[in-house]
């Protein structure tokens with residue numbers, strides 16, 4: 001996730017772009033850049049500044065540089081393809097240094113396109129997927145920037161919001177959008193393009209939304225928007241009454257809710273950046289094929305929510321790749337003198353990549369000669385730097401302390417990694433891989449349908465918020481999701497909650513159950529459905545109120561339990577990524593009902609860099 005902005009007008013726009021980027025910094029902050037075109041005395045001069053690090057670095061660099069221009073674009077980056085580096089920062093330039101482009105999204109077919117463009121003589125300077133776009137526009141530019149952008153975009157697959165400017169069209173910006181947001185801000189004698197409303201809210205409250213597949217051609221006093229069929233679209237602007245702080249949350253009450261709602265996008269971007277034409281690419285992992293083929297054991301090291309993703313890895317890697325997996329609490333790992341057979345793969349999962357316990361576990365595993373792979377949401381994080389390879393989730397920055405979208409993105413990576421290992425080890429065929437990838441491709445829309453059910457989950461929370469204790473139960477693939485559901489509830493609502501494998505209840509925890517201790521059970525379509533029904537009957541017999549998470553269409557279970565949360569059907573191996581979402585919403589709504597600060601729960605920090 002990145003933030004993009006563009007300005008066309010008569011003012012000197014450097015500070016307008018910089019301030020806009022500051023409002024977009026929540027979308028990414030590993031590098032940034034601004035380019036402007038100075039048209040004074042017809043000199044048509046481009047100046048550009050890029051810096052690695054947060055926007056303070058860019059601001060400092062700009063303060064030292066004479067830079068003027070009334071046409072400009074800016075970008076704040078969350079690295080996806082290519083590490084945070086000045087050459088990978090946007091804007092990107094064509095070979096003649098005339099066309100400039102900023103991009104938010106992922107171009108899936110950038111590899112073949114890059115090879116093709118290189119064979120036609122284009123020179124690339126970055127490792128990004130984005131750079132292909134600007135070279136394509138260069139190829140098609142024939143005096144009409146809109147046409148060139150349209151043609152370039154017809155070649156790409158993936159997601160994008162872009163803003164393009166050219167020295168040769170000094171009074172014009174072109175924007176386009178597919179699966180990444182883009183708005184037009186309407187000013188007086190000036191216009192803006194931006195990833196979202198807050199970026200330009202201090203200059204205007206009138207906006208147009210660019211819809212899927214549309215292209216916007218913008219000058220200081222004209223906005224034209226074309227649909228996919230090159231037809232002009234007539235749009236009426238709307239006025240927003242947002243203030244700046246609510247706008248950063250895009251209208252949501254908290255970052256956590258916004259991030260929960262962003263999950264279908266986070267999961268889709270994570271899938272898209274690793275899958276192209278039914279092939280899983282984990283190139284950045286550097287995982288040697290001979291290691292994959294000979295691994296004796298996999299260890300997962302992680303903490304908290306990331307540890308729960310580890311339990312998902314265990315389920316799917318053992319199922320598909322048939323490699324034994326141990327899930328290890330990172331803070332314990334280094335103290336137990338772990339026995340690590342050779343060759344072993346240690347997978348560290350950490351959204352921040354800065355959790356000290358996980359880093360210490362990585363060091364311990366390294367000392368014992370394991371091959372270390374980190375799954376992280378942050379490129380160049382400490383965990384990534386200390387590992388032999390890394391695979392990234394593309395969830396964008398997460399601001400709420402309690403993890404949500406980074407977790408479902410981690411689960412998507414777990415699925416892809418397990419299929420990749422299985423394929424390399426010959427446990428599944430290409431056809432089977434394609435079959436499973438087709439299922440995973442549908443996950444974002446299934447998550448969206450769960451999110452669309454938000455109001456029903458809120459109604460349930462309004463009933464259940466009064467209980468002091470909860471027990472969450474699940475079996476097999478259902479267990480990691482209930483562990484996460486219980487953690488979410490306790491950390492943001494301060495209600496005591498425990499998760500148990502349902503069959504374990506009778507060995508002790510069932511003593512807690514009664515009318516004051518509700519049970520949340522995962523009872524979706526699965527090979528253990530009848531078993532869990534038995535476990536639900538056991539707690540019902542002890543008067544526990546029961547909420548069952550069940551597959552849409554299961555009417556029968558409604559006679560057994562008090563309330564149901566319906567989830568779309570998916571093969572059981574991949575159910576965790578769906579089932580965890582309503583549990584996040586359930587915890588969120590209970591916490592809100594209790595008046596808790598969900599973005600900053602007491603005693604917790606987003607990144608735990610102390611032991």
Ligand code: F6R
Nearest residue numbers: 304305306350351352355402403
């Ligand atoms: C809970 C939560 C924490 C983190 C844990 C590890 O909502 O966010 O449990 O999952 O502190 O953090 P990372 O993944 O950054 O290593």
